[in-house]
Amino acid sequence: MTGVPQSQSQYQTQVQGPARVPSDRWRLQVVHRTQFRYGGPVRSSYNEARMTPENSSRQTTLRSRVEIEPTATVHAYRDYWGSTVTAFDTHGPHTELVVKATSVVEAGPEPHLPDPVDWTALAEPDVLDRFGEFLRPSRLTAMDEPVVAAVREVVGDAGPREAGRLVCRFVYEHMEYLTGSTNVKTNAMQAWTSGKGVCQDISHVSVGLLRALGLPARYVSGYLHPKPSAQIGQAVTGESHAWVEWWDGGWSGYDPTNVVEIGTRHVTLARGRDYTDVPPLKGIFSGPKSEGSKVTVEVTRLA
Structure with a gap:
């Protein structure tokens, strides 16, 4: 996969979706924001985010973006289980880390489930x-x-x-x-x-x-x-x-x-x-102890 230059500090995928949504599917926007605070400047931080929705027979990811503050070097890949991982590291002094994932997805039931075996x-x-x-x-x-x-x-x-x-x-x-x-x-x-x-x-x-x-x-x-x-x-x-x-x-x-x-x-x-x-976010850092984190998820039905 292609690494993203440090000045960009985000990973994005986009697929053009139809204007109309089938009656058995919903178009959803999900905004997932995680904020870590530290007791002083952190020198280095290495992390993995699993916040990019998949594309499958029952789900289409129309847009997905992972934004990181402060500026970080970002690299995306698929892990052993097939999940999309946004790996990133940052090395400038910082007292908080914010990861915000915004996705637009069309989801519905599985349309083609084979007959069961015995x-x-x-x-x-x-x-x-x-x-x-x-x-x-x-x-x-x-x-x-x-x-x-x-x-x-x-x-x-x-x-x-x-x-x-x-x-x-x-x-x-x-x-x-x-x-x-x-x-x-x-x-x-x-x-x-x-x-x-x-x-x-x-x-x-x-x-x-x-x-x-x-x-x-x-x-x-x-x-x-x-x-x-x-x-x-x-x-x-x-x-x-x-x-x-x-x-x-x-x-x-x-x-x-x-x-x-x-x-x-x-x-x-x-x-x-x-x-x-499959944790949404995990990592390690070098610096003062973390003072805790705040996680919010906002979901909106668009169609």
């Missing part, structure tokens, strides 16, 4: 090899056997696609969404045992149980417009969101926090084994 096909050696990284439990997604056994009873004789939905509903019915009850280091069993968490935890539990059943599963990060009846042009406060996908002949997406299919209100950013593969 459990026998999922157990074939080539499938196990192809999706090995999405079948093994990670530190954040491993679930204890008693919970897995309970899910097996719930799933019963259901096929893989229906089993995926049943798992997500099972997690939804047993976990309370509660902001501030966990942090980014909380693992699936800790959240499950407490019976509460945020979308990250609910997705980690769902991914862990899907994998334990033999369904390749991955963690997805992005945004969710919070209002199903959103008025066009109305800006609302949003936040980063997470959901899951499992492979049953094709990648089926589901939002276990809200027990809904992925559709017009979901904007996909990145995928991975768990949250550690």
Whole structure:
């Protein structure tokens, strides 16, 4: 990929979109701003942002721009999981760092989901090899056997696609969404045992149980417009969101926090084994201790 000269300090992609939007799609603008403050001048900072929405069969990114203050050298690339990464570093003294990502996306349901395979096909050696990284439990997604056994009873004789939905509903019915009850280091069993968490935890539990059943599963990060009846042009406060996908002949997406299919209100950013593969922003710096950060997400339905 092409690096951006230091004087520009931004990464931008643009695709020309149609004037009219199909009835089963929404055009959304997302503005995601993160501000870090430091106790004194920071000399150097190295960072990675995963804030550029993907292009896929269900989602088209019309415009996307990542702006950084202070001036930084920027380089964009796709990581191992296929997510777009904006890597940047800055070396002039600064007491705050601001990263602002602005995107316009058209999103809708998956239009071409293949017929599901059966459990026998999922157990074939080539499938196990192809999706090995999405079948093994990670530190954040491993679930204890008693919970897995309970899910097996719930799933019963259901096929893989229906089993995926049943798992997500099972997690939804047993976990309370509660902001501030966990942090980014909380693992699936800790959240499950407490019976509460945020979308990250609910997705980690769902991914862990899907994998334990033999369904390749991955963690997805992005945004969710919070209002199903959103008025066009109305800006609302949003936040980063997470959901899951499992492979049953094709990648089926589901939002276990809200027990809904992925559709017009979901904007996909990145995928991975768990949250550690997809944080919106991460990095290191040399200088005084950080005094904290402020994150805002504004979502507007444009059409």
